[in-house]
Amino acid sequence: MSQILHVTINGLQKKLSIEPDELLLDVLRRDGYKGVKRGCKEGACGTCTILLNGKAVKSCIMLAAQAEGGEIITIEGIGTREKPHPIQQAFVDEGVVQCGYCIPGMILAAKNLLDNNPNPTEGEIKFALDGNLCRCTGYSGQIKAVLAAAEAIRGEK
Numbered sequence: 001m002s003q004i005l006h007v008t009i010n011g012l013q014k015k016l017s018i019e020p021d022e023l024l025l026d027v028l029r030r031d032g033y034k035g036v037k038r039g040c041k042e043g044a045c046g047t048c049t050i051l052l053n054g055k056a057v058k059s060c061i062m063l064a065a066q067a068e069g070g071e072i073i074t075i076e077g078i079g080t081r082e083k084p085h086p087i088q089q090a091f092v093d094e095g096v097v098q099c100g101y102c103i104p105g106m107i108l109a110a111k112n113l114l115d116n117n118p119n120p121t122e123g124e125i126k127f128a129l130d131g132n133l134c135r136c137t138g139y140s141g142q143i144k145a146v147l148a149a150a151e152a153i154r155g156e157k
Helices: 024-030 086-093 103-116 122-129 140-153
Strands: 003-009 012-018 049-052 055-058 071-073
Touching (some): 055 103, 086 103, 086 140, 103 122, 103 140
Parallel strands (some): 003 071
Antiparallel strands (some): 003 012, 049 055, 049 071
């Protein structure tokens, strides 16, 4: 028995047909948001990270119905090729985008941090990115990228 989910995704109001047991990850991907990735299906890898009402959440372990009335931001909603978000640009500049599978989740986790703390310490960045796994790189580049993005956002770079 399907129901209607009312959400705002990347600034657009949506009415999406969902099943009561459907995961938010599946609904978002079906609606075209392919930057939300399926990884572990357990909430451990971070590839499915989105921002829901300003908080980083794992969409693979959340029922779509739980997002009713919420505001969702996916990676598609924070920058473009022509005008990337400062976090996206910093990840490119630091050379930490390899296969790219983990990057949307990491960028959204970093955005969640920087939206709440524009001057984080390295330890705070590590904590914010914890739960976002990368198989291609060490994590030092991502930490440098978040520090550089923080400087750019504060207007220091």
